[in-house]
Amino acid sequence: MPATSREGNTVMKIRTLGRHAREGVKNLVRNGWMTFASISAVTITLLILGVFLILAMNVNFFAQNVEKQVEIRVFIDTLATKDNIASLEQNIKSIPKVASVQFIPKDEGLKQLRESMGEKAYLFEGMDKENPLPDAFVVKTKLPQETAAVASELKKLEFVSSINYGEGTVEKLFAATGAVRNVGIGFIIGLGFTAMFLIANTIKLTIVARRREIEIMKLVGATNWFIRWPFFVEGLLMGIMGALIPIVILIISYHYLVDAINGSLIASQMFQLLPLFPLVYQVALALLAIGAFIGIWGSLVSVRRFLRV
Amino acid sequence: MIEMFDVWKTYPNGTNALKGINIRIEKGEFVYVVGPSGAGKSTFIKLMYREEKPTKGQIFLGGFNVSRIKERQIPMVRRSIGVVFQDFKLLPTLSVFENVAFAMEVIEASPKQIKPRVMDVLGLVKLKHKAKMLPSELSGGEQQRVALARALVNNPGIIIADEPTGNLDPETSWEIMKLFEEINQRGTTVVMATHNREIVNTMRKRVVAIEAGQIARDEQRGEYGYED
Numbered sequence: 001m002p003a004t005s006r007e008g009n010t011v012m013k014i015r016t017l018g019r020h021a022r023e024g025v026k027n028l029v030r031n032g033w034m035t036f037a038s039i040s041a042v043t044i045t046l047l048i049l050g051v052f053l054i055l056a057m058n059v060n061f062f063a064q065n066v067e068k069q070v071e072i073r074v075f076i077d078t079l080a081t082k083d084n085i086a087s088l089e090q091n092i093k094s095i096p097k098v099a100s101v102q103f104i105p106k107d108e109g110l111k112q113l114r115e116s117m118g119e120k121a122y123l124f125e126g127m128d129k130e131n132p133l134p135d136a137f138v139v140k141t142k143l144p145q146e147t148a149a150v151a152s153e154l155k156k157l158e159f160v161s162s163i164n165y166g167e168g169t170v171e172k173l174f175a176a177t178g179a180v181r182n183v184g185i186g187f188i189i190g191l192g193f194t195a196m197f198l199i200a201n202t203i204k205l206t207i208v209a210r211r212r213e214i215e216i217m218k219l220v221g222a223t224n225w226f227i228r229w230p231f232f233v234e235g236l237l238m239g240i241m242g243a244l245i246p247i248v249i250l251i252i253s254y255h256y257l258v259d260a261i262n263g264s265l266i267a268s269q270m271f272q273l274l275p276l277f278p279l280v281y282q283v284a285l286a287l288l289a290i291g292a293f294i295g296i297w298g299s300l301v302s303v304r305r306f307l308r309v
Numbered sequence: 310m311i312e313m314f315d316v317w318k319t320y321p322n323g324t325n326a327l328k329g330i331n332i333r334i335e336k337g338e339f340v341y342v343v344g345p346s347g348a349g350k351s352t353f354i355k356l357m358y359r360e361e362k363p364t365k366g367q368i369f370l371g372g373f374n375v376s377r378i379k380e381r382q383i384p385m386v387r388r389s390i391g392v393v394f395q396d397f398k399l400l401p402t403l404s405v406f407e408n409v410a411f412a413m414e415v416i417e418a419s420p421k422q423i424k425p426r427v428m429d430v431l432g433l434v435k436l437k438h439k440a441k442m443l444p445s446e447l448s449g450g451e452q453q454r455v456a457l458a459r460a461l462v463n464n465p466g467i468i469i470a471d472e473p474t475g476n477l478d479p480e481t482s483w484e485i486m487k488l489f490e491e492i493n494q495r496g497t498t499v500v501m502a503t504h505n506r507e508i509v510n511t512m513r514k515r516v517v518a519i520e521a522g523q524i525a526r527d528e529q530r531g532e533y534g535y536e537d
């Protein structure tokens with residue numbers, strides 16, 4: 001009687017896979033201009049998406065560089081003895097959020113100050129004998145965002161005379177880089193959905209043209225997956241082909257951009273573009289994956305409606 | 310082979326197309342389904358290959374409870390039935406051979422099986438010599454013979470036809486009917502909705518008359534019984 005064991009063979013035969021691939025490619029060729037329109041839509045979307053991805057990754061890189069530079073300077077009371085300083089160092093190290101502690105004797109501190117002043121270093125001439133700077137610790141936190149919290153803890157320790165970590169500036173910087181990141185992610189998601197919608201719509205048109213074929217396939221006993229597969233292949237191919245052009249364009253133009261900027265004077269330790277590799281691999285992979293996903297999703301969404309024949 | 314128990318069909322718009330159908334069709338029978346236009350003949354046919362679902366009642370067909378099966382089992386039911394329509398339903402871009410082979414490809418038969426089997430059925434409908442032509446290059450009768458070949462190619466136990474001669478002239482209609490007769494004599498059950506009075510009255514078979522969604526008459530070697 002009604003036997004569940006009489007369902008279709010779910011394991012696809014290799015020959016059938018070949019047929020679906022052939023049908024998918026045939027459909028792409030047969031619907032030449034619509035294929036072209038779809039691929040163009042993916043190309044444009046992925047190009048914009050790729051530019052944003054590269055931009056976002058570089059902003060992220062820049063933010064990380066800036067964050068890495070954030071450090072807390074803990075100035076030590078001039079009355080502290082060597083033992084006092086040693087126990088202070090232990091106390092700082094015992095704060096869990098602290099990543100590293102480095103002792104900067106006052107001579108070293110003066111040298112660093114001079115270097116940072118550049119041309120105006122002459123202002124500090126003759127200070128070597130009467131160095132007004134105290135000894136200090138440079139503290140780095142595990143997470144840059146925890147700087148303020150750690151700073152307030154450090155303030156409470158014995159033999160700490162004062163603390164400097166650029167209050168206010170640091171907080172503002174984190175807020176800014178965070179905002180840039182979020183806007184970038186939002187934009188990329190929005191563009192991704194636009195592309196999916198475009199593909200789904202284009203494949204829908206090609207399916208309408210093949211409505212009769214689907215109807216007959218259902219009549220002679222085709223399973224839904226058998227009907228879906230060629231469209232799946234078609235969508236996948238469109239997505240991947242749509243990703244290839246943006247990948248090539250982005251690799252070439254980013255290559256020139258990196259050459260131009262990282263070799264120039266604007267570049268500094270903080271402001272630098274990410275190197276060509278592995279960035280382009282990552283972006284290429286991301287675009288291929290997104291292109292494939294968009295294509296497959298678009299085709300499956302479109303075909304679903306037509307399977308209820 | 311085919312059984313219906315108190316089958317009702319109400320379309321979403323409220324039309325009661327079938328009202329309490331009970332019927333039993335044995336393996337190897339040849340049944341005409343006749344009746345006025347709008348009586349429910351097409352609905353009766355559609356329920357069998359699960360194009361439509363009954364609102365109430367049970368339908369058994371070749372080991373399936375067609376009224377109860379899950380969506381994904383529908384293909385299996387259809388593979389045990391061959392369906393033929395008034396408008397042929399051929400794919401215009403495929404050749405005669407490809408149109409028939411299509412039904413075998415869909416159930417994932419191997420090319421080795423497909424070729425000889427398709428030529429066999431094309432031989433049965435006497436169209437071997439036109440295997441490479443497109444449907445548009447054939448007459449209506451020839452197109453219906455291709456459709457019949459496609460319905461037969463997977464060796465179904467049942468052939469269901471909804472007015473297969475509706476678009477054909479009398480002479481061509483007879484050719485098609487002779488093919489159905491031949492197929493039936495090879496053991497295939499045939500259920501055919503038809504308006505063709507001359508055929509029903511000449512090629513005598515079991516006649517089931519549906520009127521206003523109910524079986525009004527069911528006779529062996531019956532007559533058409535309506536003045537068209």
Ligand SMILES: Nc1ncnc2c1ncn2[C@@H]1O[C@H](COP(=O)(O)OP(=O)(O)O)[C@@H](O)[C@H]1O
Pocket residue numbers: 320321322324325326344345346347348349350351352353
């Ligand atoms: N898809 C449908 N939706 C609504 N009503 C339908 C549908 N198909 C058929 N009907 C109605 O059901 C009745 C029976 O139709 P049908 O089975 O096609 O009759 P026949 O084939 O005998 O001419 C008619 O009144 C028809 O209008």
Ligand SMILES: [Mg+2]
Pocket residue numbers: 350351352
């Ligand atoms: Mg009808």
